[in-house]
Amino acid sequence: xxxxxxxxxxxxxxxxxxxxxxxxxxxxxxxxxxxxxxxxxxxxxxxxxxxxxxxxxxxxxxxxxxxxxxxxxxxxxxxxxxxxxxxxxxxxxxxxxxxxxxxxxxxxxxxxxxxxxxxxxxxxxxxxxxxxxxxxxxxxxxxxxxxxxxxxxxxxxxxxxxxxxxxxxxxxxxxxxxxxxxxxxxxxxxxxxxxxxxxxxxxxxxxxx
Amino acid sequence: xxxxxxxxxxxxxxxxxxxxxxxxxxxxxxxxxxxxxxxxxxxxxxxxxxxxxxxxxxxxxxxxxxxxxxxxxxxxxxxxxxxxxxxxxxxxxxxxxxxxxxxxxxxxxxxxxxxxxxxxxxxxxxxxxxxxxxxxxxxxxxxxxxxxxxxxxxxxxxxxxxxxxxxxxxxxxxxxxxxxxxxxxxxxxxxxxxxxxxxxxxxxxxxxx
DNA sequence: ACATACATTGTACTTTTGTACAGGTAGGGC
DNA sequence: GCCCTACCTGTACAAAAGTACAATGTATGT
Numbered sequence: 001x002x003x004x005x006x007x008x009x010x011x012x013x014x015x016x017x018x019x020x021x022x023x024x025x026x027x028x029x030x031x032x033x034x035x036x037x038x039x040x041x042x043x044x045x046x047x048x049x050x051x052x053x054x055x056x057x058x059x060x061x062x063x064x065x066x067x068x069x070x071x072x073x074x075x076x077x078x079x080x081x082x083x084x085x086x087x088x089x090x091x092x093x094x095x096x097x098x099x100x101x102x103x104x105x106x107x108x109x110x111x112x113x114x115x116x117x118x119x120x121x122x123x124x125x126x127x128x129x130x131x132x133x134x135x136x137x138x139x140x141x142x143x144x145x146x147x148x149x150x151x152x153x154x155x156x157x158x159x160x161x162x163x164x165x166x167x168x169x170x171x172x173x174x175x176x177x178x179x180x181x182x183x184x185x186x187x188x189x190x191x192x193x194x195x196x197x198x199x200x201x202x203x204x205x206x207x208x209x
Numbered sequence: 210x211x212x213x214x215x216x217x218x219x220x221x222x223x224x225x226x227x228x229x230x231x232x233x234x235x236x237x238x239x240x241x242x243x244x245x246x247x248x249x250x251x252x253x254x255x256x257x258x259x260x261x262x263x264x265x266x267x268x269x270x271x272x273x274x275x276x277x278x279x280x281x282x283x284x285x286x287x288x289x290x291x292x293x294x295x296x297x298x299x300x301x302x303x304x305x306x307x308x309x310x311x312x313x314x315x316x317x318x319x320x321x322x323x324x325x326x327x328x329x330x331x332x333x334x335x336x337x338x339x340x341x342x343x344x345x346x347x348x349x350x351x352x353x354x355x356x357x358x359x360x361x362x363x364x365x366x367x368x369x370x371x372x373x374x375x376x377x378x379x380x381x382x383x384x385x386x387x388x389x390x391x392x393x394x395x396x397x398x399x400x401x402x403x404x405x406x407x408x409x410x411x412x413x414x415x416x417x418x
Numbered sequence: 419a420c421a422t423a424c425a426t427t428g429t430a431c432t433t434t435t436g437t438a439c440a441g442g443t444a445g446g447g448c
Numbered sequence: 449g450c451c452c453t454a455c456c457t458g459t460a461c462a463a464a465a466g467t468a469c470a471a472t473g474t475a476t477g478t
Contacts, residue, residue, distance in 0.1 A: 075408055085334055113316075113320075177435075181436065181437070191368075193401055383426085383428070383429095421477085422476080426473080430468085432468100438459105439460090441459105444454090
């Protein structure tokens with residue numbers, strides 16, 4: 001089984017080679033030789049550095065070759081994920097998915113399955129059954145927060161600065177900081193960006209792993 | 210990997226054994242010993258001989274054990290397929306699927322994938338793409354960004370720090386800052402939290418501007 | 419050849435964010 | 449009364465984040 005990663009930059013090459021020692025990495029679909037077409041082959045497209053307008057047609061072009069296609073994105077976008085899958089992709093994952101996960105995905109798509117992150121599967125099914133849940137999955141950790149901390153957390157989650165929060169809650173900026181530090185501890189995040197993402201229930205695949 | 214077929218009738222036993230010589234066939238979920246739970250195990254439910262009302266909860270019960278579940282039906286029904294998958298099934302196929310196909314399905318679901326017949330996949334995606342875009346508008350402003358800026362923006366949107374981004378993209382922290390400043394200008398946001406929210410398509414009701 | 423856009427980096431600086439350490443107050447439960 | 453928690457604030461400091469001004473290199477197109 002041959003896996004070809006198509007990526008305009010070479011930045012993640014090592015990661016992929018780690019997952020598949022015999023993987024090929026090319027910078028454009030045109031470099032994928034005809035000899036592979038139809039055979040035991042899967043195409044992995046890094047769409048993260050590509051303009052939005054090109055992503056769909058890129059996937060369509062790749063999938064028209066007859067091999068399973070995995071779309072790899074930097075920022076998960078539900079609507080785009082579905083569009084990409086409909087355009088012919090069999091897999092949808094993060095560009096920086098762990099090597100073990102890449103291998104799982106490879107196994108799945110190379111056997112005719114669909115692969116996407118579990119949360120997308122849920123959304124996908126929810127939509128399909130027309131039972132679009134009004135209450136999106138909650139963030140239970142928020143229950144650990146006191147009422148005041150929760151107010152601060154929500155402000156941060158909307159992009160407010162410490163000064164703005166202080167004004168809104170009529171407290172000192174210093175107090176805001178105190179609350180924020182407590183929140184970081186309780187929720188296990190390290191800065192306000194991660195807090196904002198957590199409150200908004202957006203996964204952070206960050207750090208160096 | 211252990212496959213357990215759960216079927217009140219024994220009629221298709223030979224077929225399954227043909228696909229998986231070491232498969233177990235039992236007549237009820239309760240017969241599945243606890244020793245298997247969580248381990249390398251997949252559960253295959255023959256729902257064809259089951260009353261409609263029981264199918265959903267049967268799948269739910271099986272999937273609550275933590276192993277992948279494949280729902281096997283006699284008469285394919287689109288709506289029911291969606292419901293069964295939402296109830297926790299990872300696979301949906303015909304009870305009389307060919308042994309080779311059963312093996313494909315096993316491979317897929319045992320690696321975290323979804324499996325359903327190709328025509329159902331198309332239906333799923335058609336429905337999803339029709340319904341979802343309305344609730345998830347795009348972020349067209351991102352098209353203003355250069356490819357490099359987009360990469361940085363995506364990292365920020367995942368909660369990465371400047372240092373992490375610099376490491377990931379193999380550039381200086383200073384360059385990351387340059388990109389980020391450019392992004393702020395283009396997208397009209399003032400800091401990385403608002404950028405993260407914008408990329409993730411979350412409105413910011415910020416008070417002061 | 420020239421203009422333009424992009425990517426990159428440097429120095430230096432201001433602002434914001436976050437932590438450490440140290441308090442003070444008010445209310446509830448034992 | 450005492451203990452505990454939530455809430456509030458101060459000084460001081462460290463660490464990021466962000467901006468200003470400037471420069472270099474590399475494409476790409478006219």
